[in-house]
Amino acid sequence: MSTYPDLNGKTRDDAWALLTEWVSSESLRKHCLSVEAAMRWYARQAGEPEDAWAMVGLLHDFDYERHPTLQQHPIEGAPVLRDAGYPEWIIRAILSHGDLEETFPRQSQLEKTLHAVDELTGFVSAVALVRPSKAVADVKPSSVRKKMKDKAFAAAINRSEMVEAAALLGVEFDVHVASVIDAMTENAEALGLQGVPVSPSS
Numbered sequence: 768m769s770t771y772p773d774l775n776g777k778t779r780d781d782a783w784a785l786l787t788e789w790v791s792s793e794s795l796r797k798h799c800l801s802v803e804a805a806m807r808w809y810a811r812q813a814g815e816p817e818d819a820w821a822m823v824g825l826l827h828d829f830d831y832e833r834h835p836t837l838q839q840h841p842i843e844g845a846p847v848l849r850d851a852g853y854p855e856w857i858i859r860a861i862l863s864h865g866d867l868e869e870t871f872p873r874q875s876q877l878e879k880t881l882h883a884v885d886e887l888t889g890f891v892s893a894v895a896l897v898r899p900s901k902a903v904a905d906v907k908p909s910s911v912r913k914k915m916k917d918k919a920f921a922a923a924i925n926r927s928e929m930v931e932a933a934a935l936l937g938v939e940f941d942v943h944v945a946s947v948i949d950a951m952t953e954n955a956e957a958l959g960l961q962g963v964p965v966s967p968s969s
Contacts, residue, residue: 774819775854782825785851789829797958798889799825801951804958805884808950813876823860823881826853841865873935883932886924887947890914893921895960902962904952908941 790796806824810817830844841861848858856877863871863878864885873879894914895903915926933943955961 773854773856774822775852777822777853779818779822779825781851782822786825786829789847790832792832795828795832797892799828800954800957801888801892802827802881802884804954805888805947805950806880808946808953809880809884812946815877819857820877820880823857823877824884826857827861827864827881827885837866876936879932879936883929883936883938883943884947884950886929886932887944888951890921890924890929891944891947891951892958892960893924900962901960903948903955903958903960904962906948908944908948911944912941 786796786799790799803821803824807817807821810820826848827841830847831840834840834843841864845858845862848861849855859871860875860878860881863873864881865871873882891903891906891911894911895901895906897914897920898905898910914920915929930940933940936943938946951958951960
């Protein structure tokens with residue numbers, strides 16, 4: 768039986784409406800869609816309800832544009848979700864992905880997965896966008912590792928945290944990267960990462 772059966776009647780359309788109300792940045796919306804895709808992929812592998820896990824991914828950064836500081840996000844978003852009728856397990860999972868580990872330690876597989884895919888989806892997107900094809904399908908774990916060594920590339924993303932999060936999830940890092948790439952490839956068009964035609968070399 769699923770650990771997370773109850774969405775309190777909330778649908779993906781409800782979550783998308785809330786996200787688009789709070790987030791105007793196209794890049795942040797795409798990040799949330801990337802995390803949604805990765806969460807759905809992992810739920811499928813674990814036999815957990817895909818819509819439930821995906822909703823956590825879609826909403827995890829909904830308040831970041833208005834509450835961008837460590838002191839605000841996602842703490843100040845939690846009451847908004849509560850008032851809107853989202854179940855407490857969703858709110859707790861979102862709280863656990865921030866820098867609040869002492870208060871909201873990542874305990875469930877859902878919470879560990881959200882932490883593991885959050886930064887990595889952003890890094891994979893960045894790697895895809897510097898490839899000639901701009902296609903996430905062309906990204907390989909080896910190219911992700913290579914870019915991780917370039918400290919100037921996507922400098923805001925914490926490399927050690929990505930590796931540690933995969934270990935906490937219990938997945939070897941390259942396997943985790945490949946899984947996230949697969950999840951994002953399934954949703955490449957919505958993420959703007961389907962690629963562009965590449966002229967053959969003369």
